[in-house]
Amino acid sequence: MSTAAKAAVRISMPTFIDSHAHLCDPAFDEDRDAAVQRLRDAGGIGVVCIGESIAAAERAAHLSASYPGFVFATAGVHPHDAADFDLDRDPAAIRELIARGAVAIGECGLDYHYDHSPRPMQRRAFAAQLELAKETNRPVVVHTRQADDDTAAMVAEAGAAGVRGVLHCFTGPRRVAEAALRVGWYVSFSGIVTFKKWDDDDLIRAVPDDRLLVESDSPYLAPVPNRGRRNEPAWVSFTVARVAAARGAEPDTIAAATRRNTIRLFGLSIPSESES
Numbered sequence: 147m148s149t150a151a152k153a154a155v156r157i158s159m160p161t162f163i164d165s166h167a168h169l170c171d172p173a174f175d176e177d178r179d180a181a182v183q184r185l186r187d188a189g190g191i192g193v194v195c196i197g198e199s200i201a202a203a204e205r206a207a208h209l210s211a212s213y214p215g216f217v218f219a220t221a222g223v224h225p226h227d228a229a230d231f232d233l234d235r236d237p238a239a240i241r242e243l244i245a246r247g248a249v250a251i252g253e254c255g256l257d258y259h260y261d262h263s264p265r266p267m268q269r270r271a272f273a274a275q276l277e278l279a280k281e282t283n284r285p286v287v288v289h290t291r292q293a294d295d296d297t298a299a300m301v302a303e304a305g306a307a308g309v310r311g312v313l314h315c316f317t318g319p320r321r322v323a324e325a326a327l328r329v330g331w332y333v334s335f336s337g338i339v340t341f342k343k344w345d346d347d348d349l350i351r352a353v354p355d356d357r358l359l360v361e362s363d364s365p366y367l368a369p370v371p372n373r374g375r376r377n378e379p380a381w382v383s384f385t386v387a388r389v390a391a392a393r394g395a396e397p398d399t400i401a402a403a404t405r406r407n408t409i410r411l412f413g414l415s416i417p418s419e420s421e422s
């Protein structure tokens with residue numbers, strides 16, 4: 147009886163992909179494999195594990211090798227650490243991680259809220275990684291915060307040169323999303339859209355069905371009803387439901403659309419999916 151009940155729950159679950167998780171963060175050291183299993187149990191069919199530094203990208207590559215066709219790694223340097231971006235060493239390291247199977251460059255971008263690195267250094271590291279994306283024909287995972295004009299300009303320029311990517315954990319403003327959408331990019335929403343203070347469902351509706359992604363950004367930003375706890379990929383299901391509500395769609399529809407979009411953007415090969 148319990149077997150039948152479990153199967154019914156699994157089948158009724160939307161099958162989604164977490165397009166952005168920091169699974170190699172020390173916050174997962176105690177239960178990383180269990181978190182991957184909980185994602186499967188919740189209906190997840192894959193997760194993009196973000197390498198936000200060369201060291202994290204190495205760990206992401208190892209984790210990806212342990213879960214072929216389920217965990218996919220990226221490689222890049224976060225804007226917070228842009229001051230340490232070494233033009234002699236880091237592009238070569240990222241190229242090598244791409245050769246070993248990393249599906250994207252990033253996360254990289256601009257963060258003028260924290261300004262952990264001087265802004266010119268942030269722009270230099272971001273430009274170098276956009277250039278690498280063009281060279282390696284890989285998409286870019288972009289972090290942007292209070293850097294609207296510079297992000298919009300750099301994304302527009304890279305997009306015009308054929309680079310594709312996603313504005314991850316996006317919260318606005320809308321004109322930055324529009325600049326990215328115009329050059330064929332994607333926009334990803336996180337658990338922030340489940341928070342009580344979220345008041346921009348228009349932004350969620352402004353992204354076309356075929357450019358929409360969802361993500362956990364775990365271990366950060368746990369969605370309601372788990373807000374304040376360590377986040378994990380399985381809980382993207384709550385964000386799927388909230389995005390669906392904002393768009394007047396069924397959760398299954400949003401899970402399917404974001405799943406297809408994530409596979410298309412990152413070129414993921416997932417055994418159960420024939421979509422490309």
Ligand SMILES: [Zn+2]
Nearest residue numbers: 166196253363
């Ligand atoms: Zn992130």
